[in-house]
Amino acid sequence: MYQKKLATYLIISLSPVLFALVTLLSIRYGATDTSFKDIFAAIFHYDADNMQQTIIRSSRIPRAVGALLIGVLLAVSGALMQGITRNYLASPSIMGVTDGSAFFITISFIFLPKLTSFQLLSLSFLGSLFGVALVMGLAAFVKNGYSPVKLAIIGTIIGTFLSGVSSSLASYFQVSQTMSFWYNARLHQIDSLLLTLVIPFALIGIIIAIFLSKSVTILSLGKDLATGLGQKTRWIQLLSMAAVGLMTGISVALVGKIGFIGLIIPHITRYLVGSDYRAVIPCSGILGGVFLVFCDVISRFVNYPFETPIGIITSFIGVPFFLYLIKRRGGGYQRV
Amino acid sequence: MFNKRLYITIFVLLALILTAGYYSITNGVYPITFSQFYESVFRIQPQQDIDLVLFELRLPRLVLALLIGFGLGVGGAVLQGITKNGLADPAILGINSGAGAFIVAYMLLFQGTFSGDQLLMKLLMPLIGLVGGLFAAAIIFLLAWNRFNGLDSQRLLLTGIAISTGFGSLSMFLSLKMKAQDFEMATVWLNGTIYNATWTYVLSILPWFLLVVPFIIIKAYKLDLFRLQENAMKGLGIQVEKEKWLLMAGAVILVSSCVAVSGGIGFIGLICPHIARLLVGLKHRHSLLVCGLVGMLLLTVADYIGRSVVAPAEISVGIILSIIGAPYFIFLLVKAKV
Numbered sequence: 001m002y003q004k005k006l007a008t009y010l011i012i013s014l015s016p017v018l019f020a021l022v023t024l025l026s027i028r029y030g031a032t033d034t035s036f037k038d039i040f041a042a043i044f045h046y047d048a049d050n051m052q053q054t055i056i057r058s059s060r061i062p063r064a065v066g067a068l069l070i071g072v073l074l075a076v077s078g079a080l081m082q083g084i085t086r087n088y089l090a091s092p093s094i095m096g097v098t099d100g101s102a103f104f105i106t107i108s109f110i111f112l113p114k115l116t117s118f119q120l121l122s123l124s125f126l127g128s129l130f131g132v133a134l135v136m137g138l139a140a141f142v143k144n145g146y147s148p149v150k151l152a153i154i155g156t157i158i159g160t161f162l163s164g165v166s167s168s169l170a171s172y173f174q175v176s177q178t179m180s181f182w183y184n185a186r187l188h189q190i191d192s193l194l195l196t197l198v199i200p201f202a203l204i205g206i207i208i209a210i211f212l213s214k215s216v217t218i219l220s221l222g223k224d225l226a227t228g229l230g231q232k233t234r235w236i237q238l239l240s241m242a243a244v245g246l247m248t249g250i251s252v253a254l255v256g257k258i259g260f261i262g263l264i265i266p267h268i269t270r271y272l273v274g275s276d277y278r279a280v281i282p283c284s285g286i287l288g289g290v291f292l293v294f295c296d297v298i299s300r301f302v303n304y305p306f307e308t309p310i311g312i313i314t315s316f317i318g319v320p321f322f323l324y325l326i327k328r329r330g331g332g333y334q335r336v
Numbered sequence: 337m338f339n340k341r342l343y344i345t346i347f348v349l350l351a352l353i354l355t356a357g358y359y360s361i362t363n364g365v366y367p368i369t370f371s372q373f374y375e376s377v378f379r380i381q382p383q384q385d386i387d388l389v390l391f392e393l394r395l396p397r398l399v400l401a402l403l404i405g406f407g408l409g410v411g412g413a414v415l416q417g418i419t420k421n422g423l424a425d426p427a428i429l430g431i432n433s434g435a436g437a438f439i440v441a442y443m444l445l446f447q448g449t450f451s452g453d454q455l456l457m458k459l460l461m462p463l464i465g466l467v468g469g470l471f472a473a474a475i476i477f478l479l480a481w482n483r484f485n486g487l488d489s490q491r492l493l494l495t496g497i498a499i500s501t502g503f504g505s506l507s508m509f510l511s512l513k514m515k516a517q518d519f520e521m522a523t524v525w526l527n528g529t530i531y532n533a534t535w536t537y538v539l540s541i542l543p544w545f546l547l548v549v550p551f552i553i554i555k556a557y558k559l560d561l562f563r564l565q566e567n568a569m570k571g572l573g574i575q576v577e578k579e580k581w582l583l584m585a586g587a588v589i590l591v592s593s594c595v596a597v598s599g600g601i602g603f604i605g606l607i608c609p610h611i612a613r614l615l616v617g618l619k620h621r622h623s624l625l626v627c628g629l630v631g632m633l634l635l636t637v638a639d640y641i642g643r644s645v646v647a648p649a650e651i652s653v654g655i656i657l658s659i660i661g662a663p664y665f666i667f668l669l670v671k672a673k674v
Contacts, residue, residue, distance in 0.1 A: 089494075138666055138670075141670045142669050142670050142672075143672070145669075149490040149491065149493075149494050150490070150669075152494055152497070153423075153490070153493055153494065153497070153669070154666065154669065156497050157662050157665050157666060157669075158662070158666075160602075160658050160662050161658060161659065161662030161663065163658075164655045164656075164658035164659045164662065165659055167527075167651075167655055168645075168651045168655050168656070168659065171646055171649060171650075171651050172645065172646050172651070174649070184508075259501070302509075303509075303512060303513060306512065308509060308512060309508070309512075311505070312505045312508055312509045315501055315502060315504075315505040316502070316505060316506075316509075319498050319499070319501055319502035319505070320502075322498045322501075323479055323495060323498050323499070326479070326491055326494050326495055326498065327479055327491075327495075
């Protein structure tokens with residue numbers, strides 16, 4: 001117990017250092033290396049004529065910050081989902097959340113091409129809610145449908161279906177190129193204006209998650225127990241799903257679908273800090289952010305000097321972990 | 337044993353396949369009238385351009401669609417029979433993407449070396465594909481198999497999904513190292529299409545079909561016995577494990593050689609066995625053939641839809657099938673009692 005507490009404090013207190021370190025790493029290395037002196041200069045006395053500094057300001061910094069933010073959002077979403085559903089496989093990419101969001105974005109690009117960023121964001125949010133609702137709704141008709149494995153299967157199939165519909169619509173209306181962006185996330189094309197726009201919404205999502213964390217801990221002990229303790233479980237679940245929709249919607253709108261972060265990070269975090277969600281939720285966020293920035297740096301070097309889509313890196317790490325979870329846990333419920 | 341229903345079903349399916357095939361071969365960006373078709377096929381008044389469209393472009397594509405539909409349908413039926421799992425499908429189990437990843441790796445390693453001899457390269461592709469398919473199948477079954485419960489069907493599906501994501505990423509990763517036109521080819525693998533059909537491809541998968549299909553048909557009655565408890569089967573003097581692995585290898589070889597030319601076309605192996613069972617009942621020695629025929633029909637129709645909806649562009653047939661297949665999968669899941 002003491003060790004887990006210590007781990008929690010360590011992760012939280014070291015988070016600014018960790019964030020700063022990986023961000024610097026991500027800004028420093030890439031197709032052209034920059035020096036720390038340039039980074040310092042670009043931040044504090046920016047010189048628009050210096051190419052290195054322009055690269056840092058216009059491309060590297062938004063990318064590093066974006067990766068950090070998205071990692072945090074996806075990991076927190078995953079932790080929330082696993083907590084409220086007691087499902088060890090719950091995560092935005094497995095249970096239709098990201099698929100719904102990407103689907104809505106594609107459709108809106110086809111039929112409403114002149115959307116403002118804010119409208120795009122709201123559609124992405126609605127899309128994630130639509131995705132979850134679809135998966136959960138169908139699960140209600142399937143016998144034993146809410147078991148982790150069944151939900152994961154339904155989620156994957158819905159994902160295949162929605163992406164099939166999107167890609168055929170996209171080729172019908174000849175926007176395949178735009179669409180592939182959302183399906184193969186590309187961090188290097190992140191829109192820095194959109195990034196600054198979403199930060200307040202992202203903060204709202206994270207604050208809701210932290211605010212809910214105590215209730216999620218109780219809910220993760222079992223719904224009956226939580227009701228017995230006087231908790232309004234339905235409200236907690238709805239509010240959590242809204243927060244998940246908001247956070248996942250933001251990350252899909254920014255860079256598209258990135259898998260596995262929301263699945264792996266909460267598991268690793270629980271292993272480190274125990275199963276109290278007051279610790280799990282913030283620590284997941286911290287580790288998720290660090291992890292995604294790290295993956296992003298790797299993605300620039302595995303096929304140097306070309307970029308590799310970050311989804312490939314996360315799935316190389318995520319798939320073995322996923323297999324391990326299936327092998328270890330099987331199909332039943334248990335507290336996660 | 338005369339089975340009227342079986343023969344009627346086969347007859348009707350064949351008629352439908354012929355109609356669909358004729359329709360698909362004469363319609364398209366360059367339509368061909370019946371008299372032109374007739375005169376060209378029976379060499380009454382052959383014209384060069386119509387010959388080109390018919391025999392070099394559309395016919396290989398149709399033949400390939402028929403072969404692949406048959407292969408995937410039969411492969412799916414065998415897999416469902418062995419795993420006793422109505423939701424098993426080569427694509428969902430990750431066999432497709434395993435074969436795909438190996439082929440992409442093969443193309444990457446040997447790009448350029450075969451420049452003078454494209455034929456050999458294409459003929460070798462199914463072989464590489466089936467190594468990949470067998471490899472993926474081995475991983476999936478080893479992971480899903482458990483000393484106490486045997487083959488857990490839900491774990492099997494989920495492991496398959498994970499493996500297929502993994503191999504999909506691997507193919508994507510490898511294909512990014514390729515030249516631009518090879519990259520196009522590789523994205524084809526991820527979606528599944530028979531867009532670039534040629535007679536060479538037909539030739540390259542035909543030997544595997546001739547080898548494996550008779551084997552599976554002969555063994556079909558054993559698939560019926562797989563519905564029994566394993567102990568009862570042992571009591572009947574069947575070497576359960578050996579038969580299981582043999583049949584499985586046959587199915588995987590069939591599916592992988594299809595994937596080698598068409599990429600990951602999903603859901604055929606899932607849908608056909610169910611339709612075949614509805615049509616002619618549970619016995620595999622009847623339903624296996626019907627299953628193949630349904631696969632032929634399904635793939636021909638889906639391919640026609642894919643190339644006519646957005647003509648002259650195309651939607652890959654894999655996408656069309658996923659739009660049809662996914663709701664069907666959910667329907668099966670809702671109906672299933674497990």
